[in-house]
Amino acid sequence: DAGVIQSPRHEVTEMGQEVTLRCKPISGHDYLFWYRQTMMRGLELLIYFNNNVPIDDSGMPEDRFSAKMPNASFSTLKIQPSEPRDSAVYFCASRRRQGRTGELFFGEGSRLTVL
Protein backbone atom coordinates (compact mmCIF):
# COMPACT_ATOMS: atom_id res chain seq x y z
CA ASP A 1 0.00 0.00 0.00
CA ALA A 2 1.22 3.49 -0.77
CA GLY A 3 2.09 5.63 2.21
CA VAL A 4 1.52 9.33 2.71
CA ILE A 5 2.98 11.17 -0.26
CA GLN A 6 4.32 14.69 0.04
CA SER A 7 5.71 17.05 -2.53
CA PRO A 8 8.03 18.73 -3.05
CA ARG A 9 10.66 16.97 -0.95
CA HIS A 10 12.84 20.05 -0.99
CA GLU A 11 11.95 23.66 -1.72
CA VAL A 12 14.27 26.64 -1.72
CA THR A 13 12.66 30.00 -2.23
CA GLU A 14 13.23 33.65 -1.56
CA MET A 15 11.55 35.70 1.09
CA GLY A 16 8.21 37.02 -0.05
CA GLN A 17 7.47 34.21 -2.46
CA GLU A 18 4.44 31.96 -2.18
CA VAL A 19 5.07 28.36 -1.19
CA THR A 20 2.64 25.49 -1.66
CA LEU A 21 3.23 22.11 -0.07
CA ARG A 22 1.14 19.13 -1.13
CA CYS A 23 0.02 15.95 0.54
CA LYS A 24 -1.80 12.80 -0.49
CA PRO A 25 -2.94 10.80 2.57
CA ILE A 26 -3.28 7.06 2.73
CA SER A 27 -6.46 5.94 1.03
CA GLY A 28 -9.25 5.36 3.54
CA HIS A 29 -7.75 7.53 6.24
CA ASP A 30 -10.22 10.04 7.66
CA TYR A 31 -7.80 12.35 9.42
CA LEU A 32 -5.00 14.46 8.00
CA PHE A 33 -2.45 16.42 10.00
CA TRP A 34 0.15 19.04 9.13
CA TYR A 35 3.15 19.27 11.46
CA ARG A 36 6.19 21.52 11.35
CA GLN A 37 9.60 20.46 12.68
CA THR A 38 12.36 22.87 13.67
CA MET A 39 15.40 22.45 15.87
CA MET A 40 14.15 25.08 18.29
CA ARG A 41 10.52 24.07 18.66
CA GLY A 42 10.52 20.40 17.70
CA LEU A 43 7.38 18.95 16.11
CA GLU A 44 4.40 21.26 16.26
CA LEU A 45 0.89 20.54 15.07
CA LEU A 46 -0.28 23.22 12.66
CA ILE A 47 -3.74 22.00 11.66
CA TYR A 48 -5.73 18.84 11.23
CA PHE A 49 -8.72 17.79 9.16
CA ASN A 50 -11.46 15.22 9.61
CA ASN A 51 -13.28 14.15 6.46
CA ASN A 52 -11.81 17.15 4.65
CA VAL A 53 -13.07 19.64 7.27
CA PRO A 54 -10.54 21.63 9.35
CA ILE A 55 -11.03 20.72 13.00
CA ASP A 56 -8.25 22.54 14.82
CA ASP A 57 -6.09 25.23 13.25
CA SER A 58 -4.90 26.79 16.50
CA GLY A 59 -1.34 25.82 15.68
CA MET A 60 -1.20 27.82 12.46
CA PRO A 61 1.33 30.53 13.25
CA GLU A 62 -0.29 33.46 11.49
CA ASP A 63 -2.44 34.54 8.59
CA ARG A 64 0.36 33.92 6.15
CA PHE A 65 -0.34 30.21 6.57
CA SER A 66 -3.39 28.53 5.10
CA ALA A 67 -4.36 24.91 4.54
CA LYS A 68 -7.05 23.28 2.45
CA MET A 69 -8.34 19.82 1.84
CA PRO A 70 -10.58 19.92 -1.24
CA ASN A 71 -11.09 16.16 -1.27
CA ALA A 72 -10.19 13.03 0.65
CA SER A 73 -7.01 12.43 -1.30
CA PHE A 74 -5.36 15.83 -1.41
CA SER A 75 -4.34 18.64 0.91
CA THR A 76 -2.22 21.76 0.56
CA LEU A 77 -0.38 23.98 2.98
CA LYS A 78 0.32 27.42 1.61
CA ILE A 79 2.60 30.14 2.94
CA GLN A 80 2.19 33.58 1.44
CA PRO A 81 4.39 35.54 1.74
CA SER A 82 7.16 33.29 3.01
CA GLU A 83 9.77 34.46 5.52
CA PRO A 84 13.15 33.01 6.56
CA ARG A 85 11.70 31.92 9.92
CA ASP A 86 9.35 29.60 8.04
CA SER A 87 12.32 27.41 7.13
CA ALA A 88 11.53 23.97 8.53
CA VAL A 89 10.53 20.46 7.62
CA TYR A 90 6.79 20.20 7.09
CA PHE A 91 5.22 16.80 7.64
CA CYS A 92 1.86 15.56 6.57
CA ALA A 93 0.38 12.59 8.44
CA SER A 94 -2.84 10.65 8.26
CA ARG A 95 -4.75 8.08 10.29
CA ARG A 96 -8.01 6.25 10.10
CA ARG A 97 -10.74 6.79 12.64
CA GLN A 98 -10.96 3.16 13.67
CA GLY A 99 -8.17 1.23 15.27
CA ARG A 100 -6.95 0.66 18.78
CA THR A 101 -3.67 2.47 18.66
CA GLY A 102 -4.42 5.45 16.44
CA GLU A 103 -0.86 6.00 15.32
CA LEU A 104 -0.18 8.60 12.70
CA PHE A 105 1.39 7.60 9.42
CA PHE A 106 3.82 10.27 8.28
CA GLY A 107 5.02 11.30 4.88
CA GLU A 108 8.70 11.84 4.24
CA GLY A 109 8.39 15.57 4.80
CA SER A 110 8.97 18.69 2.74
CA ARG A 111 12.13 20.58 3.66
CA LEU A 112 11.56 24.29 3.11
CA THR A 113 14.35 26.83 3.01
CA VAL A 114 13.42 30.49 2.71
CA LEU A 115 16.36 32.74 1.87
Place this chain on the structure above:
Amino acid sequence: AQKITQTQPGMFVQEKEAVTLDCTYDTSDQSYGLFWYKQPSSGEMIFLIYQGSYDEQNATEGRYSLNFQKARKSANLVISASQLGDSAMYFCAMREGSPGAGSYQLTFGKGTKLSVIP
Protein backbone atom coordinates in the same frame (compact mmCIF):
# COMPACT_ATOMS: atom_id res chain seq x y z
CA ALA B 1 4.29 22.92 31.56
CA GLN B 2 5.48 20.65 28.81
CA LYS B 3 3.22 17.72 28.13
CA ILE B 4 6.04 15.43 27.01
CA THR B 5 9.52 15.67 28.46
CA GLN B 6 12.53 13.83 27.11
CA THR B 7 15.47 14.79 29.31
CA GLN B 8 18.24 13.11 27.31
CA PRO B 9 19.21 15.18 24.27
CA GLY B 10 21.73 12.51 23.26
CA MET B 11 22.63 8.98 24.23
CA PHE B 12 25.40 6.57 23.28
CA VAL B 13 25.13 2.80 23.46
CA GLN B 14 27.46 0.00 22.50
CA GLU B 15 26.27 -2.31 19.76
CA LYS B 16 24.39 -5.35 21.16
CA GLU B 17 23.76 -3.62 24.47
CA ALA B 18 20.33 -2.53 25.73
CA VAL B 19 19.43 1.15 26.11
CA THR B 20 16.59 3.02 27.81
CA LEU B 21 15.27 6.31 26.48
CA ASP B 22 13.36 8.34 29.03
CA CYS B 23 9.96 9.97 28.59
CA THR B 24 7.70 11.58 31.15
CA TYR B 25 4.30 13.03 30.40
CA ASP B 26 1.78 15.35 31.94
CA THR B 27 -1.97 14.96 31.57
CA SER B 28 -5.06 15.07 33.71
CA ASP B 29 -6.96 12.76 31.38
CA GLN B 30 -7.63 9.21 32.52
CA SER B 31 -7.63 7.90 28.97
CA TYR B 32 -4.59 8.60 26.84
CA GLY B 33 -2.13 6.91 24.54
CA LEU B 34 1.66 7.01 24.42
CA PHE B 35 3.71 6.49 21.29
CA TRP B 36 7.34 6.23 20.27
CA TYR B 37 8.58 7.19 16.84
CA LYS B 38 12.00 6.81 15.25
CA GLN B 39 13.41 9.40 12.87
CA PRO B 40 16.57 8.26 11.05
CA SER B 41 18.84 10.72 9.30
CA SER B 42 16.79 10.32 6.13
CA GLY B 43 14.00 12.19 7.92
CA GLU B 44 10.94 9.98 7.85
CA MET B 45 8.96 9.32 11.02
CA ILE B 46 8.56 5.63 11.80
CA PHE B 47 6.03 4.40 14.35
CA LEU B 48 7.58 1.96 16.82
CA ILE B 49 5.28 1.15 19.70
CA TYR B 50 2.07 2.16 21.48
CA GLN B 51 0.87 1.98 25.08
CA GLY B 52 -2.68 2.76 26.13
CA SER B 53 -3.31 4.19 29.57
CA TYR B 54 -5.58 1.28 30.46
CA ASP B 55 -3.25 -1.40 29.17
CA GLU B 56 -2.13 -3.51 32.09
CA GLN B 57 0.83 -5.05 30.32
CA ASN B 58 3.84 -3.18 29.03
CA ALA B 59 3.83 -3.04 25.25
CA THR B 60 6.44 -4.95 23.29
CA GLU B 61 7.27 -4.98 19.57
CA GLY B 62 10.27 -7.10 18.70
CA ARG B 63 13.36 -5.50 20.23
CA TYR B 64 11.31 -2.55 21.49
CA SER B 65 9.49 -2.51 24.78
CA LEU B 66 7.80 0.27 26.66
CA ASN B 67 8.37 0.51 30.41
CA PHE B 68 5.08 2.10 31.47
CA GLN B 69 4.91 3.41 35.03
CA LYS B 70 1.56 5.11 35.31
CA ALA B 71 1.93 6.51 38.82
CA ARG B 72 5.20 8.13 37.86
CA LYS B 73 3.83 9.23 34.48
CA SER B 74 6.73 7.73 32.64
CA ALA B 75 6.84 5.74 29.41
CA ASN B 76 10.44 4.81 28.76
CA LEU B 77 11.47 3.04 25.57
CA VAL B 78 13.81 0.09 25.95
CA ILE B 79 15.74 -1.13 22.93
CA SER B 80 17.38 -4.49 23.44
CA ALA B 81 20.42 -5.73 21.53
CA SER B 82 21.16 -2.38 19.86
CA GLN B 83 22.11 -2.38 16.21
CA LEU B 84 23.95 0.22 14.16
CA GLY B 85 20.71 0.88 12.31
CA ASP B 86 19.11 2.01 15.56
CA SER B 87 21.11 5.26 15.40
CA ALA B 88 18.42 7.91 15.00
CA MET B 89 16.28 10.48 16.79
CA TYR B 90 13.56 8.99 18.98
CA PHE B 91 10.40 10.88 19.84
CA CYS B 92 7.90 10.18 22.56
CA ALA B 93 4.35 11.39 21.88
CA MET B 94 0.98 11.45 23.63
CA ARG B 95 -2.64 11.51 22.59
CA GLU B 96 -4.86 12.88 25.33
CA GLY B 97 -8.34 11.48 25.63
CA SER B 98 -9.69 8.46 23.82
CA PRO B 99 -10.02 8.33 20.06
CA GLY B 100 -13.72 7.68 20.37
CA ALA B 101 -14.12 11.01 22.13
CA GLY B 102 -12.59 12.85 19.23
CA SER B 103 -8.98 13.07 20.34
CA TYR B 104 -6.66 12.39 17.48
CA GLN B 105 -3.67 14.71 17.48
CA LEU B 106 -0.33 13.76 19.01
CA THR B 107 1.89 16.02 21.09
CA PHE B 108 5.59 15.25 20.69
CA GLY B 109 8.61 15.60 22.95
CA LYS B 110 11.82 17.23 21.76
CA GLY B 111 13.47 13.89 21.08
CA THR B 112 16.60 11.96 22.03
CA LYS B 113 19.42 11.34 19.58
CA LEU B 114 20.69 7.79 19.96
CA SER B 115 24.08 6.84 18.61
CA VAL B 116 25.05 3.17 18.49
CA ILE B 117 28.79 2.58 18.69
CA PRO B 118 30.33 -0.44 16.95
